[in-house]
Amino acid sequence: MSEATSSSGLNRRQFVRAGGAFLFAAQCPITFSRKAHAAVGGSMMNSFVRIDPSNVITLLANNSEFGNGAYTVMSMMLAEELDVDYRSIVLEAAPTTPEYYSPLFREYLTAGSVTTGSTFMPMRTAGAKARAMLLEAASRDWQVPTDELVTHGGQVTHAGSGRSSTYGELLETIHRLDIQPPETVTLKDPSEFAVLGKPARRYEGAGKVDGTAQFGIDIKLPGMLYGAIARPPVHGGSVVDFDATDALTMPGVVKAKAIRAGVVVLADSYWRAQKARAKLKINWDRGANDGVSSEQFYRDYREMAETPGMLAEDIGDALSALEQADEVLESVYEMPLLAHATLEPMNCIAQVEGATCTIWSGTQYQSNDQEVISRFLGIPQENVTIHRPLMGGSFGRRSSKTADYTVEAVEAAKGESVPVQIIWSREEDIRSGHYRPLFVHKLRGSVDSSGMPEAWHQVVVGQSLMQGTKHDPNYMVRGMDIYSLDGCLQEPFGVFPYGTSYAIPHHRVESHNAPKIGIVPQEWRSVGHTHTGIAYECFLDELAVKGGVDPLELRLQLTKDHARMNRVLKVLREKCEWDKPLALGRGRGVASRVYSISPIAQAVEITVAENGDFTVDRVVCVVDCGFAVNPLGIEGQVEGGVAYGLGGVAFGNIDIVDGEVQQSNFHDYPVMRLPQMPKFEIHILPSDEPPTGVGEQATAPIAPAVANALFNATGRRVRRFPLSSQGFNLV
Amino acid sequence: MKLTVNDKELQINSDEDTPLLWVLRDELNMVGTKFGCGIAQCGACTVHLEGRAIRSCVMPVSAVAGKQIQTIEGQADEKGLSPVQRAWLETDVAQCGYCQSGQIMAASALLSENPNPTDAEIDTAMAGNICRCGTYPRIRKAVHLAARWMTEEQSA
Numbered sequence: 001m002s003e004a005t006s007s008s009g010l011n012r013r014q015f016v017r018a019g020g021a022f023l024f025a026a027q028c029p030i031t032f033s034r035k036a037h038a039a040v041g042g043s044m045m046n047s048f049v050r051i052d053p054s055n056v057i058t059l060l061a062n063n064s065e066f067g068n069g070a071y072t073v074m075s076m077m078l079a080e081e082l083d084v085d086y087r088s089i090v091l092e093a094a095p096t097t098p099e100y101y102s103p104l105f106r107e108y109l110t111a112g113s114v115t116t117g118s119t120f121m122p123m124r125t126a127g128a129k130a131r132a133m134l135l136e137a138a139s140r141d142w143q144v145p146t147d148e149l150v151t152h153g154g155q156v157t158h159a160g161s162g163r164s165s166t167y168g169e170l171l172e173t174i175h176r177l178d179i180q181p182p183e184t185v186t187l188k189d190p191s192e193f194a195v196l197g198k199p200a201r202r203y204e205g206a207g208k209v210d211g212t213a214q215f216g217i218d219i220k221l222p223g224m225l226y227g228a229i230a231r232p233p234v235h236g237g238s239v240v241d242f243d244a245t246d247a248l249t250m251p252g253v254v255k256a257k258a259i260r261a262g263v264v265v266l267a268d269s270y271w272r273a274q275k276a277r278a279k280l281k282i283n284w285d286r287g288a289n290d291g292v293s294s295e296q297f298y299r300d301y302r303e304m305a306e307t308p309g310m311l312a313e314d315i316g317d318a319l320s321a322l323e324q325a326d327e328v329l330e331s332v333y334e335m336p337l338l339a340h341a342t343l344e345p346m347n348c349i350a351q352v353e354g355a356t357c358t359i360w361s362g363t364q365y366q367s368n369d370q371e372v373i374s375r376f377l378g379i380p381q382e383n384v385t386i387h388r389p390l391m392g393g394s395f396g397r398r399s400s401k402t403a404d405y406t407v408e409a410v411e412a413a414k415g416e417s418v419p420v421q422i423i424w425s426r427e428e429d430i431r432s433g434h435y436r437p438l439f440v441h442k443l444r445g446s447v448d449s450s451g452m453p454e455a456w457h458q459v460v461v462g463q464s465l466m467q468g469t470k471h472d473p474n475y476m477v478r479g480m481d482i483y484s485l486d487g488c489l490q491e492p493f494g495v496f497p498y499g500t501s502y503a504i505p506h507h508r509v510e511s512h513n514a515p516k517i518g519i520v521p522q523e524w525r526s527v528g529h530t531h532t533g534i535a536y537e538c539f540l541d542e543l544a545v546k547g548g549v550d551p552l553e554l555r556l557q558l559t560k561d562h563a564r565m566n567r568v569l570k571v572l573r574e575k576c577e578w579d580k581p582l583a584l585g586r587g588r589g590v591a592s593r594v595y596s597i598s599p600i601a602q603a604v605e606i607t608v609a610e611n612g613d614f615t616v617d618r619v620v621c622v623v624d625c626g627f628a629v630n631p632l633g634i635e636g637q638v639e640g641g642v643a644y645g646l647g648g649v650a651f652g653n654i655d656i657v658d659g660e661v662q663q664s665n666f667h668d669y670p671v672m673r674l675p676q677m678p679k680f681e682i683h684i685l686p687s688d689e690p691p692t693g694v695g696e697q698a699t700a701p702i703a704p705a706v707a708n709a710l711f712n713a714t715g716r717r718v719r720r721f722p723l724s725s726q727g728f729n730l731v
Numbered sequence: 732m733k734l735t736v737n738d739k740e741l742q743i744n745s746d747e748d749t750p751l752l753w754v755l756r757d758e759l760n761m762v763g764t765k766f767g768c769g770i771a772q773c774g775a776c777t778v779h780l781e782g783r784a785i786r787s788c789v790m791p792v793s794a795v796a797g798k799q800i801q802t803i804e805g806q807a808d809e810k811g812l813s814p815v816q817r818a819w820l821e822t823d824v825a826q827c828g829y830c831q832s833g834q835i836m837a838a839s840a841l842l843s844e845n846p847n848p849t850d851a852e853i854d855t856a857m858a859g860n861i862c863r864c865g866t867y868p869r870i871r872k873a874v875h876l877a878a879r880w881m882t883e884e885q886s887a
Contacts, residue, residue, distance in 0.1 A: 067827030067864045201823040208828030209816040211763020211803035215829060218762035226757075251746065271753040272746070343767050343775055343863045344829045392765070392829025393863045426768040632823055636866065640826055643865025666772035666861065675854035677867035 043171050045130035046181055047099055048123065049078065050092075055154050055168030057084060060094035062102070063119060064110040064364055065204065066391035066398065067640070068695050069633040072203040073116050074123050076630060080195040081127030081188060082167075083151040087203065093388040096366040108367035111399050111523070113596050113693025116629050120691050121187075128185040137173040138165060190627065190688070199632035204390065216362040216389040217347045223418040224349065225254055228273035228425070229408065230280050231262040231432040234659035236287040236518030239263055247276040255416075256280065261408040266416070270423055289518055290659040294438060297656075298334055301440035301461040301514055305332065309459050309510030310480050313489045316506035321455035325446035329546055333443070333535040334720045337654035338436035338524055339663075341671055344392020345429050348409035351419035356383045358419075361406050362391035364399040372403035373410050395644065396523035400434060401469050404520070430669050431661040434522035435654055437463035437514075439484075441535035451547025452557060453540070455506035460484055462531065463521040464513045480511040486528030487593060487700065488536055500536070501565035501594050502558040519656070525644050529595050529700035534649070534721065537591035537704030541711065551708065552578050552590045552603070565592060565599040567685065568622045575683055576603035576620035585609070586617075587713025591701035597692040598625040602642070602701040604678070606709045612727040614713075616646065616678040616706060621698060623682065626689035634694050638682050641698025647672035649703035650730035653722050676730050732796045736761070737805030747793040752776045754792045755802060763803035763832045767861070774860030777833035777840075778802045784840035786859075803832035806839065814884065815839045818877035826864035834860050838874050847878050 042052030050058040059078050063070040071091055079086035094100040096108050104118045105111070131151055138156040139146040142163050150157045157164040173179070190197070207213030232238060242263050244256035252272040256265045263280055267273035322328050349360040357377055363369050366386050374381040391398055400406070405424065413420035424432075439462035448454040464481035466472055474495060475482050482494040488509050490499040524530050544551040552573055559565040569592060572578075582588060585608055592601035600623040608614040621638055628634055651670045655662045663669040703721075710728055711717050718726045734741050736759065745754045750769075755761045755778070764787060767775030771786035778787045779801040806813045812820070815838050825831045834857070841848060841856040848856065853874050862870065 067825075069826070201820070202825060204828075205820055205823060205825055208825035208831050209819045209835060210807055210812065211761075211832045213828050214762075215765075217766065218756075220760060220762075269745070269749075269753060269757045271749045271757070341863060342829075343765075343773065343827070343861060345766070391827060393827045395863070423766070426770070426773075636823065636826055636864075636869070639868050640865035643867060644863070665770055666768050667770070671861055671863060672865060672867070673859075673861060674857045674867045674870065677865070677871075680868050 043174065045133060046126050048094070048126040049082070049130045051130070051167050051171060053168045053171055055166040056090055057082065057088065057154065057167065058090045058092050060100070061091045062094040062100035062108065063115045064388060064391065066362070066364065066394040068110070068115060069202065069630065069637065070110060070115045072200055072633055073629050074119055075203050076195050076200055077120060077123035078127040080193060081124045082131050084154045086195055086200065088154070091203070096370050096386050101367060108365070109399065110364045111396070113695040113697065116691045117626075117693060120629070124187050125185060128187050129181045132182045132185050133174055133179050134167050134170050136179050137170045137177065140177055141173045196629050197627065197631070200630050201632065214389050215344050215392050216349070216360060217344055217392070217423060219349055219360050219389060219421070221349065221351070221419045225266040225268065225416065225418055225420050226270040226273045227264045227266050227409070227412045227420050227422040228270065228277040229259070229262045229264045229422060229428070230277050230282055231428055232284050232286070234286045234289050235432070235520075236289045238285045238287060240283040240285050242283065243281040246279040250276045250279065259408060259411040261404070261411070264412045264422070266412070266420060274425065286659060287518070292517065292656060292659050294336060294656045297438050297514070298440060301438070302332060304461045304512045304514065305440050305442035305459045309461070309512040310478060312480050312485050312493065312509045312511050313491060314508045315490060316455075318455045318457045318506040318508035321506040322444055322446055322457060325455060328444055328446050329542055330444045331539055331542060331719055333441045333538065335439045335531040335534060336652070336721060337438050337519070337656070338530070338648055338652045339430050339433050339654050339669060340395045340397035340522075340524060341429065341666075341669060342393035342395060342397055345424040345426060346397070346405035347421065347423040348406050349419050349421040350409040350413040352377065352410060352414045352416070355379045356385070357410055358385045358387070359406060359409065360387040360389060362389050362398055363406065364394055365403075368401060369403045369406045372407050376407050376410060377414070395525040396527070397434065399523060401471070402520060404434065426666070427664045430654070430663050430665060434520040436524035436530050437465070437521035439531040441531065443535060443539040445539060445543050447543055447547035451549040452554065453504045453543045453547070456504045457508045458488055458535070459510045459512065460488060460532070461512040462514050463516060465521050465523060465527070467513055468516065479513070481513065483523070483528045484513070485509060485511055485532065487532035487595065498594050498597050501562040501592070501599060502555070503561055504558065525641065526595055526696040526699040529593055530648065530703075533591065533593055533700040534704045534707065537593070537701065538707050538717070538719070541589070541704070541708040542717065555590065555592055555601075564624050565594065565601070568592065568599045568601045568624050571683055571685060572601045572603055572620060572622040575622065575681065578603060585713060587709040587711070589705040589707065589709030589712055591705040591708065593697065593700040595697045595700050598623060598694060598697050600697040600701060602698070602705045604702070604705045604709050606706065606713060608710065608713045608728070613729050613731045614710065615731060616676070618681070619678045619702065620681045621683070622685065623694060623697065624685040624687055625694045625697070626687050626691045628684050628687070629691050631684055634684055635682050637694045638698040639680055641694070641696060642680065642702045643672045643677060645699035645702040646676075646678070646706065646730070649706060649722060650676075651722050651724040653725060732792065734792070734796060734800060735798065736800045737802060743792065745792055747791065749792050751778070751787040751790045751792050751795055751800070755787065761802055761804050765829055765832055767830070773830070774837060775830050775833045777836040777860065779836060779840055782840070782843060784837050803836060806835060813839060814880040815842065815877040818873040818880060822869045822873040822876060824866050824869040824873050826866055830860060830862045834862065834870055838870070838877065841874070842878055842881060846882060848874065
């Protein structure tokens with residue numbers, strides 16, 4: 001099965017170079033052993049590092065690559081401590097076994113912008129321990145002290161004797177002398193870094209310019225059938241019966257069958273499967289969501305927001321303070337459902353053979369896919385093998401807790417003697433996907449005599465991501481979903497060790513979980529902040545206007561006790577020339593957020609025309625992500641995060657009417673395009689703190705910063721999103 | 732039917748109404764050209780037809796029989812990567828990379844017509860190519876860099 005079995009998803013040419021022997025380990029779970037043991041194609045120095053006699057160094061990567069730069073930073077970290085070129089390291093997908101689960105999530109999951117932070121020590125330690133064994137081997141074999149040895153470019157050298165060996169050549173000595181990994185090892189001091197902290201181009205970049213990068217959709221297996229699924233018009237609907245007579249007469253069509261997701265047509269090409277799908281006659285049960293609408297959700301949620309919710313935070317006495325205030329500001333913010341619209345549509349290949357199942361799937365969430373599939377097929381989890389191609393974007397979509405696009409491929413392949421590939425059309429992606437849930441926030445606030453925010457009362461209403469899932473114990477706190485509230489709370493909450501960075505003396509936040517209705521909510525880049533960021537930062541702007549305090553000055557004041565955010569805002573003020581006057585029709589806005597520890601702030605300048613058309617002319621972004629492992633990668637993630645958030649706030653809208661999603665493709669679910677992309681400036685603050693994430697952070701502040709700038713330019717406050725629904729069109 | 736792809740004449744058996752995209756991907760196994768929307772809205776499937784950028788997802792293969800088609804697989808030649816590809820690498824444009832075949836094909840068609848485009852001209856020519864990762868600032872930079880290299884290489 002040629003290239004597909006070899007897929008840790010890298011450039012196909014790299015596998016040719018790496019040779020077949022290495023691929024074996026990806027399919028054979030490697031049991032953790034402190035004793036270096038000979039594996040096919042090389043020796044495992046530890047769980048993550050394998051070296052073969054010809055000096056090929058393989059990193060078993062337990063984080064996935066979907067544009068996030070995981071492969072680059074992981075290979076950089078290993079390369080730093082092992083003194084090799086990061087581009088010379090061969091990456092292989094680490095098996096989906098508990099040994100390789102994320103220490104943070106305790107699952108095989110790449111999410112939450114934590115890859116850099118959570119692999120920083122493990123990858124470096126793996127490299128340093130492997131290096132220590134190589135040094136010990138050379139030292140004992142050559143009878144020279146370890147501290148006279150130098151490692152460079154995959155070689156150990158002893159200047160005094162002129163001796164030199166490649167790492168691969170030293171394997172024999174390691175085995176002969178039974179050299180064991182050290183218990184502890186000293187990592188390099190940052191002052192010695194040759195790789196980390198320096199701009200590094202994308203590890204797998206070459207295949208992404210010559211068309212050879214292998215995505216899931218690109219994999220071809222012998223005899224493979226292509227499947228296209230007709231899905232119910234309403235989320236939660238199901239097939240009553242269907243007539244496939246016409247579809248089955250079409251050339252190349254093999255079969256049509258009902259599965260839980262709808263009716264799948266199997267054919268010898270995707271085009272033929274798609275064409276035949278259009279000929280199906282299906283009688284649908286529209287299910288419980290027939291008749292639901294986004295407008296009804298807004299009405300219901302607004303009503304819920306008028307009632308007391310579960311109490312998440314109560315600092316000071318906000319209710320009394322508001323009662324006693326001369327004037328109370330009150331606003332309701334409404335944020336729609338959003339699709340992720342990854343450019344590579346969802347797809348998965350599955351093959352079911354007896355009590356084993358193999359999938360080829362771009363996924364952030366291998367352990368969950370494995371779990372869902374094993375439950376569906378009634379087979380042990382270890383009988384599910386997952387091959388990992390590259391992913392054409394994810395933004396949260398490919399961390400599906402229901403494993404929707406994965407398990408449906410397994411269902412389609414069950415009973416077939418060949419592998420089946422399901423590919424979603426863009427219309428299925430927009431209409432039948434998982435969404436950022438719709439949210440309503442009700443806010444009340446007052447200012448003190450100096451104009452600063454004094455009391456804050458926020459009620460958050462929306463569907464929980466985690467409630468009722470296996471994550472409930474970890475991410476629900478007293479019935480509240482910490483993701484629904486992330487970015488609203490001043491104090492740490494649940495497993496999130498950070499707050500907003502602001503200190504408002506009276507601060508009360510309540511939460512309602514909206515009813516679960518079968519429209520599946522899913523993490524969308526920056527998760528809670530996609531709505532809490534807008535509600536919080538826009539209402540803060542409202543209070544600033546009310547109190548007559550400059551909105552950036554107000555944030556500087558509120559963050560006096562949060563040194564890292566305060567520094568970010570000070571740099572922002574200087575870099576964005578905040579105090580420089582703007583012409584009529586132009587406006588400035590600011591927002592600052594803490595997501596997954598990293599503080600980030602953005603200032604934007606916009607120009608608005610009479611008819612509401614506006615351009616975002618300039619975005620200045622300051623971020624403190626601790627030690628900046630790869631500045632080039634950080635810049636890319638932050639630019640991309642801005643583009644994603646700006647498109648979302650400008651025109652992102654999944655609207656449900658009579659149970660049906662109204663949008664279907666990029667013509668009516670517009671996303672950012674090149675002409676709309678602002679001029680962009682990033683300032684990464686130097687820091688000795690441990691590295692933290694940037695992948696999602698930049699998505700959070702851009703939306704409120706732009707909405708605040710629109711107010712600044714026009715005096716009109718948008719409280720229902722997207723901006724295009726309120727007459728403001730990003731051009 | 733016969734197709735000329737990257738200067739090679741190929742016999743194909745797909746149905747006549749099959750979009751060129753799926754002939755390339757599923758029959759010819761040239762999977763560098765990507766599927767993104769199926770209605771010429773995203774540009775992931777961009778290839779050159781007689782030197783001009785087209786969306787292969789809406790082009791029936793029967794309409795291009797006998798014409799010159801170039802795909803991402805034909806960008807590099809015996810001397811190596813094209814200047815546009817090299818500029819893309821140098822600028823580290825790609826993130827997920829899924830749209831980049833289409834971006835590179837759109838950029839190279841632009842540069843063959845307009846060797847020194849302004850930012851505004853780049854914006855217009857590339858507006859049909861969506862990048863969900865938001866690599867747009869680097870796309871602009873890379874197009875300018877490729878333009879410079881191509882001019883330098885021609886005058887050299």
